[in-house]
Amino acid sequence: MPSIPVTVLGPAESGKTVYLASLFRRLAIPRPDLGFHVQLPPEQSTRLNRIYQQITSPNVWPDPERRAAIWEWDFACSVRTARNETYSPFSITYLDYSGEHLTEPDGRVEAGARVLRRIEESEFLLVLLDGVKVLRFLEGDLRLMEELVAVFGHMLKSKGIVHFVITKWDVLAAAGHTVQAVMDCLLQHPDFKDTVETLLRSPGGAKGVRFIPVSSVGLDFAALGPDGVTMVKKGGFPSPMNVEIPFMAVLMDLFAAQLKELERQGTPESQQIAQSNQRLSWVRMARDRMPLVRTFLRAAAARSPVMRLVRDHMAEAFLQFVETQAVAYSDRVEQDISRLRDRMLQATSEKEALAGLLALFHAKLAEFEAEHPGSRLIKKEASWTA
Structure with a gap:
């Protein structure tokens, strides 16, 4: 079974591991609206299930990954047919790591060097943008872009296909924003605009650059707290939104x-x-x-x-x-x-x-x-x- 390597980029707390746990939970079961599912090795599925349990637990969110932590998640895409036969024609391997490897790189740390090598060699990159930080950016707080400049510096060393995944879309949707409006605002910043134009001119830009809004928990599971930073759970069950779209885009692109x-x-x-x-x-x-x-x-x-x-x-x-x-x-x-x-x-x-x-x-x-x-x-x- 061929495996397509994908590197997930993003600063610390951009939601990389939570997104992958939500993706696994969404695709772990053959759902009627999808028709396919994914399978992971037992150790990986157990770990992602534990993370997802923290997501669903009241008043608890998963702890950020330690700097030394680097995980590769092997999502085997499977089809269970009407004859109860299962075929797995390909898999996608996601590299997940602590965001400090990008924003505070340390060349003396072998783990950090491994991450940077993988980015340079990658043919598929998913760049995660924290929806809460994007919301603050729309309101005039430019700290998001300061974090992303370090990410862009590493990203542009790759010749791969790049897509932006806007996490915590429930926060932006609740504020009435659309993907077009968010994208237009981001592109007004010269650093972001020049980076995207560079991507479109690169060999990997043939398919274009996607801006994909996702919510690992859905639109009604959590809300932005009074401090404007912390997500507060409202109860009920998560209902992930669009988490499978980047997965599909990799194969199609x-x-x-x-x-x-x-x-x-x-x-x-x-x-x-x-x-x-x-x-x-x-x-x-x-x-x-x-x-x-x-x-x-x-x-x-x-x-x-x-x-x-x-x-x-x-x-x-x-x-x-x-x-x-x-x-x-x-x-x-x-x-x-x-x-x-x-x-x-x-x-x-x-x-x-x-x-x-x-x-x-x-x-x-x-x-x-x-x-x-x-x-x-x-x-x-x-x-x-x-």
Whole structure:
């Protein structure tokens, strides 16, 4: 089973471990609205369950990770079919660590050096923004940006795909903010604006930069206390919101970024076709030139460890993804999420399960983007991802 490495970035108290515990709890059970679930090694699932129990306990929040703590969480994406067979076509490995490794790095500490090496080598980065600090930023407190400058310095050493995950979205939603409004305000700061523009110009920016609002506890479980900093629990049960969207985006962006790279390396004729009709023309062209796609996969595998995984374990699913995109953009039938989920549950092999997950994730991300317009910034150029 191929494993896609993802590094989770963020200053201390940005909610990295709480987010991963909430993600695990949301995906640990095959839920009707998702159709897939995740499995972790026993030690990891036990630890994340303990953290989640602290989240649900009255008046207690999980303790921040000690500086020396570094964890890798192996989320195996699994589909349990209607025949009670389980297929796990890929996994995502998240690196989680104390935020002080970024804001107060110590090159003499081997653990810190390991984190920084992983960031530089990563092809997928999730940058967590603390929603409470974002709210204060919207009100004129610029300390958030001072923390993020250190994070950005390390982040830009990577050539990977970067997305911003805004945690504690329940706080921002309660104040009446939208993703578009938050993103527009952040981009008014020159450091943030220049960083995002640098990302969009980088090789990993082909798919764009997402701003994904998540709440590890849901909209009604906790509220901002009188001090404007502490979250106070209101009782009831957590209901995580959007925590699975970054998980889905990683797989989709892996495939879509390689399609974009193939477009850039295409002939003048292929570029003209892509520019004349953007998404549909490009995917149809790629579908009709499968030998070119296969050649590209071999070349990309020589440059990228993640693409070696695609070549060795996901090549056929990648080619099928090209085919299904042509159909999806032709008639928009792929937006029927319920039908896609039911089809995925009829899978009889890992290959079919992966193809079903790709179609489902594509539709779910389209639904998310419709609900949160402006949540994805794309470089201003002709592109099938536009």
